[in-house]
Amino acid sequence: MALSDMLYWAIGIAAIQAVYCQDNFIKVECDPENQGVYSQQAVLNCKVVSIKKDFQIIKMIWCKVEADKCVNKTMLTFENGKWSAKDERFSIGALEWNEKELSVSLLVQKTQVSDQGSYRFMISTDTGYDKGNTYLRVTAPYSVPVISSVPGINIEDSMPVTLTCNASGGYPPGQIHWFDQLDSNWTKSSALRTIPTQDGRFNLSSVFTTTASSSMALYKCVVVNDKMDKQRAEYQLAIGPGKQEGTKNATAITAVFVVVGALASGILILYIYRRRSRAGARRESMFPIMGNTWFQGTARGKR
Ligand SMILES: *[C@@H]1O[C@H](CO)[C@@H](O)[C@H](O)[C@H]1NC(C)=O
Ligand SMILES: *[C@@H]1O[C@H](CO)[C@@H](O)[C@H](O)[C@H]1NC(C)=O
Ligand SMILES: *[C@@H]1O[C@H](CO)[C@@H](O)[C@H](O)[C@H]1NC(C)=O
Ligand SMILES: *[C@@H]1O[C@H](CO)[C@@H](O)[C@H](O)[C@H]1NC(C)=O
Numbered sequence: 001m002a003l004s005d006m007l008y009w010a011i012g013i014a015a016i017q018a019v020y021c022q023d024n025f026i027k028v029e030c031d032p033e034n035q036g037v038y039s040q041q042a043v044l045n046c047k048v049v050s051i052k053k054d055f056q057i058i059k060m061i062w063c064k065v066e067a068d069k070c071v072n073k074t075m076l077t078f079e080n081g082k083w084s085a086k087d088e089r090f091s092i093g094a095l096e097w098n099e100k101e102l103s104v105s106l107l108v109q110k111t112q113v114s115d116q117g118s119y120r121f122m123i124s125t126d127t128g129y130d131k132g133n134t135y136l137r138v139t140a141p142y143s144v145p146v147i148s149s150v151p152g153i154n155i156e157d158s159m160p161v162t163l164t165c166n167a168s169g170g171y172p173p174g175q176i177h178w179f180d181q182l183d184s185n186w187t188k189s190s191a192l193r194t195i196p197t198q199d200g201r202f203n204l205s206s207v208f209t210t211t212a213s214s215s216m217a218l219y220k221c222v223v224v225n226d227k228m229d230k231q232r233a234e235y236q237l238a239i240g241p242g243k244q245e246g247t248k249n250a251t252a253i254t255a256v257f258v259v260v261g262a263l264a265s266g267i268l269i270l271y272i273y274r275r276r277s278r279a280g281a282r283r284e285s286m287f288p289i290m291g292n293t294w295f296q297g298t299a300r301g302k303r
Helices: 002-020 261-279
Strands: 026-030 033-037 042-044 046-050 057-065 074-079 082-085 090-092 101-103 106-108 117-125 128-139 146-150 160-170 175-180 190-196 202-211 218-226 229-236
Touching (some): 175 202
Antiparallel strands (some): 146 160, 160 202, 175 218, 218 229
């Protein structure tokens, strides 16, 4: 008993001394990493923790770090009771005391790919100085991929067919994987082009050449950005004589197999329910459902 009591007090006193013996009464704590989505608002979370609340803030700075320095990369400055911003896309979140914490999060509007990187928050007060670093990781979702084929129509068995799957405006650079209707992986037989756009995002274009077969006429492409973001398209080769006249040079475009998480499935289910309840006697569904997450719609290029 006595020994554990002594130990308790010894540790307690050591802890209090450790805190009070620092000349710093304040501490900056930041999330190591924050996620931002292209063109949306991003939040970089930092807070000031203090054991006493009544200190005077002399200066606060939010800057972007390059080569461990903040030179010429100051985004926001707080001085003489006012914030000033270098770029109007950057602002401070609510400056609010919550218990013993002051939130000093940085808001970034219309996040760009070039905003990705390390940021630093610095504060100097009459009771001490501290700083903290945080990283902004930016992602951009790829557009729904579009598959096209050459030739587009009147394909015969054993004919070579070139399929192209395009997706645009994503970040980081992604991959395009190809599968047939039995889910055999044909990715190794395809060639991917990654085309940078002006704003730092990427367009992807994957070309896959196959031999037409009426028993294996369905192909799928999957755009893989990161684990959370997968976009799909599927394409049915138009094998046999075309039904429409005058479309010989047209490229048939069949889309779309979209999965944007559960949201899309939810909207789809809602749509089908509405459609069915409106259509009444019309029994056939507009979109065959082939699984929980896959749906198909077909659109054909104009003549
Ligand atoms: C900072 O920016 C100014 C003007 O934009 C430039 O004249 C100056 O050389 C820059 N300083 C450094 C260290 O990059
Ligand atoms: C796919 O992208 C490539 C490269 O940008 C382009 O040349 C091609 O025309 C595109 N195909 C379609 C069907 O949009
Ligand atoms: C398909 O093949 C590609 C390239 O070999 C590979 O990166 C990918 O993981 C494969 N996908 C599946 C679902 O097996
Ligand atoms: C990327 O794709 C978009 C949409 O298809 C297109 O408007 C844009 O011109 C493409 N950019 C480049 C650099 O190919």
